[in-house]
Amino acid sequence: MDGPTRSCILTRDRAPQHALVRLVLGPDGQVYPDVRAKAPGRGAWIGVTRGELEQALPKGRLRGALARAFKSNDVQVSDTLPAAIQAALEKNALDRLGLEARAGTLLTGAERIENAARSGQLRALYHAADASADGARKLAQAWRVGSEREGSDLKGLVLALPRPILSLALGRENVVHIGVTDRAAADRLGEALGRWLHFIGPDPIPAPCETASQGASAPGPDRMPTAVTMNEEFE
Incomplete structure (x- = not known):
């Protein structure tokens, strides 16, 4: 599918907006997932796996990238954000x-x-x-x-x-x-x-089959099944 592109704030890789996850900053300074990209205001986009996101949390890389994207130092990133994104997706x-x-x-x-x-x-x-x-x-x-x-x-x-x-x-x-x-x-x-x-990521997926549609590849860290490929930016 065609459409607007964005950049992942962690990898800087670009991809279609529909392939990424949008994050928004709440009034309380907390960061929340906006997987349908409907919330008003400025958004930040990620195209990494949960494992990669969890690795970026304790190192402060995610908070730093979000602070730059939202142009604010009042950014709070909960340890539960990866789980919240997964549940929303x-x-x-x-x-x-x-x-x-x-x-x-x-x-x-x-x-x-x-x-x-x-x-x-x-x-x-x-x-x-x-x-x-x-x-x-x-x-x-x-x-x-x-x-x-x-x-x-x-x-x-x-x-x-x-x-x-x-x-x-x-x-x-x-x-x-x-x-x-x-x-x-x-x-x-x-x-x-x-x-x-x-x-x-690929680990939770059992194995009899792999591709979602004709010509698609099995899901993995660098490929998404079907019409989706990953990664992109804030607006």
Whole structure:
């Protein structure tokens, strides 16, 4: 996706705004996450993982970068900020899944997803953390066949969420696999899920599958799944 770019205040790397996390300064001098970039006033942007952010906290690098971004020495950074960002990103991702489910852009049920995959309609594929490896492989193979990409590493993305959480978010029972046939919906989900998964890093993600959409790479410190790549600036 195109759009405005920003720079990460810690790395100075630039990237699309939608790929970064915005931080804002509250009236109490505390720094809070603004993952939907809706809060008024000046913002500072980060594109690092939680582990990298936690390393920057005790060294004072984050506070110094925020003080420069906000042009204020009255900046308080809580040790709980990384956890707050992770929680906000996860909620944003779950909210997006719920919105897409209500809009009818998601498929659940292995048979329905497999049929869409084999007919070339599938745009993105996700699995619960406790999905079976065999079930994930079967759907991935159907996707490769329908996309005429047999022999490639095209797969679904395993989310760091078990099926009860996904089921609650979608308002459906026993959600193990999620398919997306609408390209715009796949982009929206890729953005929300990609930011969250990049921030938490690869370790919490189980392993049967890796990529979120055609041509995407597995999440890691330097790559985000689907339509997202990381890093950017304050405004």
